[in-house]
Amino acid sequence: MKIGIIGAGPIGATLSHKLHAKGHHVKVADARGLSHLKDKEIAGEAVALEQLGQDIDILIISLPLAVVPQIKEMVSQLKNNVIIVDTTNYYPFRDAQITKIEEGMPESVWVSEQLGRDVIKAFNNQLAYTLSQKGSSQKSDNRIAMAVAGNDDLQKEIIMNIADEVGFDAVDNGTLQNSWRQQPGTPAYCTELNSDDMTKALERADKAAAPIQRDEVGKYFEPGMTHEDIVHLNRKLYKVN
């Protein structure tokens, strides 16, 4: 497929490599301009934002959530059948307070509202290291799962297949309104679960507790923590396994 990615941070850059390696035609843009991609290790073609939307099937948005309104014009020029994937998460310390999200609007519903387009939420509930290093084949035991939410079943199925291609079982987390179940502070968030446990974790999510737990986790971060330490901490605090 022809895939455009906005943002070349750990998630966008990793996806560029994985999707390129699977034979997709990948283009990457930075929301501020091409020069910001100069030192980035991306696969595929680096292009200006204005060129990214030309002739793509899927647009992956991998930016700090608060930057999303800045790409509205570019998104408004996309063809209606382009699938838009939202990988973002909301962290108030980084994104500043966004009132509607603070009041309970699911983060990707807010993104969708900003863009005036429906989105599929995916690639948000695993750490970048998990995405880059811990994908495995369908036959592996305990293959890690990721949640995918969205309103359009066909679009969601296409993105679930992409998740599978890059090494992960995809678990259908219902509509975009339901996508809060895979947000920061929930048991499904960055806990590296297999598909059965991911399904249970999504069911167990507590909407009121999630933002409290999200902020609580941050208090336990220490310099020098390894990836495994962080996953272990998440599992402990979210009472997973």
Ligand SMILES: NC(=O)c1ccc[n+]([C@@H]2O[C@H](COP(=O)([O-])OP(=O)(O)OC[C@H]3O[C@@H](n4cnc5c(N)ncnc54)[C@H](OP(=O)(O)O)[C@@H]3O)[C@@H](O)[C@H]2O)c1
């Ligand atoms: N990292 C993870 O483990 C992880 C896991 C799941 C989901 N996510 C979510 O996925 C999204 C992307 O995260 P990420 O960790 O890959 O990278 P990120 O630090 O959010 O940066 C993503 C891209 O946005 C650019 N950027 C930063 N500030 C910008 C601004 N003001 N205007 C325009 N572009 C800007 C970055 O450029 P520079 O590199 O030049 O700053 C980078 O190319 C975030 O919403 C994040 O919460 C992250």
